[in-house]
Amino acid sequence: MTGTPIRALLVDDHAVMRAGFRMILEAAGDIAVVGEAATGVEGVAAASALQPDVVCMDVQMPDMDGLEATRRIVADPEIAAAVVVVTTFDRDDYLFSALSAGASGFLLKNAGPEELVAAVRIAAAGDALLAPEVTRRVIARFADGEASAPSPTKRAVPAGVPELTEREGEVLRLVAQALSNAEIAERLYIGEATVKTHVSNVLQKLGARDRVAAVVYAHRHGLV
Known part of the structure; x- marks a missing residue:
């Protein structure tokens, strides 16, 4: 060790x-x-x-x-x-x-x-x-609350919600799928250090203390 x-x-x-x-x-x-x-x-x-x-x-x-x-x-x-x-x-x-x-x-x-x-x-x-089954229930909980809302290809960001760059949005969507930084890097063909930077920027913009809080915030506000 x-x-x-x-x-x-x-x-x-x-x-x-x-x-x-x-x-x-x-x-x-x-x-x-x-x-x-x-x-x-x-x-x-x-x-x-x-x-x-x-x-x-x-x-x-x-x-x-x-x-x-x-x-x-x-x-x-x-x-x-x-x-x-x-x-x-x-x-x-x-x-x-x-x-x-x-x-x-x-x-x-x-x-x-x-x-x-x-x-x-x-x-x-x-x-x-x-745990993966728990992640699905967190997502479903907030997705159900938006089931009756329109789902355009690009959702309008509600007033007061920070704007994310296109890449930050991609990273957030993959975080919401419970992917690790290494898996996100492989999926987006970018370096793991770059993923860490994007995740850090997302957390800072959303005022989230960690990835779970970011996913909950994102679903609550229609970012993913």
């Missing part, structure tokens, strides 16, 4: 689940689990004290659920950690509440070990990750 490992905090009220996650993440070689917490309150305190790069957050826990804990961690300017919600429950209310709270990822506990490791790495890099 080279470089500084990704610092992860595990917040889950089941000790066996935390032990399993620790084993999976530390076996990756570039991730170090720096702490554990069994409740939402403990999770917020641990995130403040330990300053991890990524928090893996359960939803249903004693004293404070993971959604409120996520909201408090993301809202605290003294905590720079990204939060990946990892839950047993594939429920839309949990999914959209987690995104509204500022989570950078939403993963189900039946995901494979490689998916958990990828989610932590992606969140630590400042990007966001949703």
